[in-house]
Amino acid sequence: MPPMAKDTTSTVTPCLRYRDANRAIAWLCDVFGFEKRLVLPGPYGDVLHAQLTFGNGMIMLASASVQDHFGKLIRMPDEIGGMQTQTTCLTVRDADAVYQRVKRANAEIVLDMVDAEPGMRGFTCRDLEGHVWSIGEYDPWQTTD
Structure with missing residues (x-):
């Protein structure tokens, strides 16, 4: 096909x-x-x-x-109790650098920085209007053996 x-x-x-x-x-x-x-x-x-x-x-x-x-x-997050029906994932080279910018912007960190396994360092935050973003170094396009 x-x-x-x-x-x-x-x-x-x-x-x-x-x-x-x-x-x-x-x-x-x-x-x-x-x-x-x-x-x-x-x-x-x-x-x-x-x-x-x-x-x-x-x-x-x-x-x-x-x-x-x-x-x-569309409904804004604060119109539905801050809940989400989907989130956006952002794959970055350096999760720590983005984390520091997010902290300086006083954004809410909802899941703090974690290392699940090599290449999976990341965190989850809300943007300035409450949308949830997962940001990390995990690349779902890379194959694992």
Whole structure:
């Protein structure tokens, strides 16, 4: 059977909503190391659509105030008791360096730094609006023997 996925850089792209998307973009770039690829401003200082890259991955985001068909499906973490229906994993070279930036940004660490086995150093935190991120050196694309 031929592959279903399109031949592109990344075939899965998480999409998030933020009340203050402009502030979130700056935070995600400063703290986690994302880079802006595209930011489409809305008419009221909001963000209609943004693309942030990290290595060969990407997230897309928009302001929570953008109530298009997709936006009506989304609830902010604080609207559901801080719970999550999915989280985003970020594979980094140096989990300790990102951990220090997260601590300096006063983000909530929900699962502290752990070493599960070689190559699996990481931690879990909330971003500035409560989305949960697992950040670590584990690379799920590497095969193990």
